[in-house]
Amino acid sequence: xxxxxxxxxxxxxxxxxxxxxxxxxxxxxxxxxxxxxxxxxxxxxxxxxxxxxxxxxxxxxxxxxxxxxxxxxxxxxxxxxxxxxxxxxxxxxxxxxxxxxxxxxxxxxxxxxxxxxxxxxxxxxxxxxxxxxxxxxxxxxxxxxxxxxxxxxxxxxxxxxxxxxxxxxxxxxxxxxxxxxxxxxxxxxxxxxxxxxxxxxxxxxxxxxxxxxxxxxxxxxxxxxxxxxxxxxxxxxxxxxxxxxxxxxxxxxxxxxxxxxxxxxx
Numbered sequence: 235x236x237x238x239x240x241x242x243x244x245x246x247x248x249x250x251x252x253x254x255x256x257x258x259x260x261x262x263x264x265x266x267x268x269x270x271x272x273x274x275x276x277x278x279x280x281x282x283x284x285x286x287x288x289x290x291x292x293x294x295x296x297x298x299x300x301x302x303x304x305x306x307x308x309x310x311x312x313x314x315x316x317x318x319x320x321x322x323x324x325x326x327x328x329x330x331x332x333x334x335x336x337x338x339x340x341x342x343x344x345x346x347x348x349x350x351x352x353x354x355x356x357x358x359x360x361x362x363x364x365x366x367x368x369x370x371x372x373x374x375x376x377x378x379x380x381x382x383x384x385x386x387x388x389x390x391x392x393x394x395x396x397x398x399x400x401x402x403x404x405x406x407x408x409x410x411x412x413x414x415x416x417x418x419x420x421x422x423x424x425x426x427x428x429x430x431x432x433x434x435x436x437x438x439x440x441x442x443x444x445x446x447x448x449x450x451x452x453x454x455x456x457x458x459x460x461x462x463x464x465x466x467x468x469x470x471x472x473x474x475x476x477x478x479x480x481x482x483x484x485x486x487x488x489x490x491x492x493x494x495x496x497x498x499x500x
Contacts, residue, residue, distance in 0.1 A: 238267045239274065240292060244433070248285040248440035250278050251343070257293030262301035263351055268325040275332040275340070285440045285499045287336060289359065290343035296368060297352025302377075322382050326351065330384045333358055334455070337448040338499075339439050343432050344368040344410070344419070354383035357392065360451065362419040363435065364410040365428040370418065372402045391458070392418055443481035444499040449473075 238261070240253040252274045254261035271289070278287035291297055305321060333340055342356035344364040353370040356362050372389070374381050381389060381402055389398040393416060401408060410422040423431040449472040457465050476482055480500045488495035 238264075239270045241274065245437055245440050247281075247283045249288065249436050250274070250284050250286070251288040251290060251436075253290050253292045254297055255292045257295075259301055260295035260298035260347065261291045261293065261352070262298045262304070263355075264301045264304040265321070265325055268329055272325075272329045272332050275329070275336055278338055278340075279332070279336045282499070284338060285444045286339045286341065286436055288341045288343055288436060289355070291345050293346075295346040295352075296342075296344045296348040297355055298347065299350030299352045299373065318379075326383050329355075330358060334384070337451075338444060339447050341436060341439070343429075344370075345428060347371070349373050351383045354381065354385045354388070357418060358384050358388055363421045363423065363428075363432045364413065364419050365425050366410055366422055367425050368410045368422075369407045370410075370413050371405055371407045373405045375403055376405050392416075441497065443479070443485060443495075443497045445479040445481045445497075446476050449476050 238254060238256040240255040242251045242253065243249070244251065252271060254263075254267065256262065256267075275287060278284045300321075306317070340359045342359040342362040344356045344362050346365065346367060347369050348356045349371045350373045353372060356370070372381055372385065374385070380386065385402070389402065392398075393401070397416065400406070408416070408418070410419065413419045414422050421431075421435070453465070453468055453472055456468055460468065481497045484495050484497055
């Protein structure tokens with residue numbers, strides 16, 4: 235059963251959006267919601283009709299992070315010294331892996347505050363689109379924790395060590411425009427235009443040769459560990475695999491025939 239998720243399908247099923255939907259807790263994360271998000275991205279990855287996957291929030295916030303009351307609700311678990319490690323290992327880490335290895339573009343639509351694990355949930359997506367009222371806060375230090383949800387992996391790469399340390403140590407609220415200037419997110423829209431402009435981008439993505447995006451994502455991911463020579467070899471291999479797709483054939487044919495291509499993501 236889907237818990238605290240509102241799933242929408244758009245553009246004949248080419249776009250799927252999962253909305254966190256518990257305004258009472260400002261869309262805080264709990265175990266069932268984390269598992270449902272994981273299953274959502276598994277579905278989007280495996281369904282050939284889905285071309286783009288997105289995540290957003292209903293109400294006031296994108297996501298306020300982990301629901302601490304829910305995390306420690308079971309009295310017996312309060313006495314388990316490994317409860318936090320289990321939560322991260324069994325729920326957060328599998329979700330991170332499903333998002334980052336998804337073959338389709340994964341976009342976060344940050345409609346409001348994104349705090350702690352909620353901030354990282356938005357930032358580990360392929361890119362983030364944000365409302366001007368959104369802010370991002372690495373609030374982990376406020377309760378004596380370190381960034382999780384791949385925060386220690388991505389933040390230094392996105393921001394550099396100094397800024398990653400600064401934002402993590404202080405928990406500073408980073409408003410959308412400043413986040414864009416730092417390269418954390420891709421676009422900022424006014425609150426009134428946020429969903430309209432975001433949907434225009436998502437629709438465009440859903441009509442593009444998304445088979446190539448799969449290979450692009452793989453190349454970018456492996457670049458973190460590769461030497462230049464290894465990366466060049468990988469580029470050659472993945473470029474050939476992209477050239478073997480139906481999308482490439484359609485793109486070339488449409489160019490030669492001077493018409494708009496009709497891509498299928500295959």
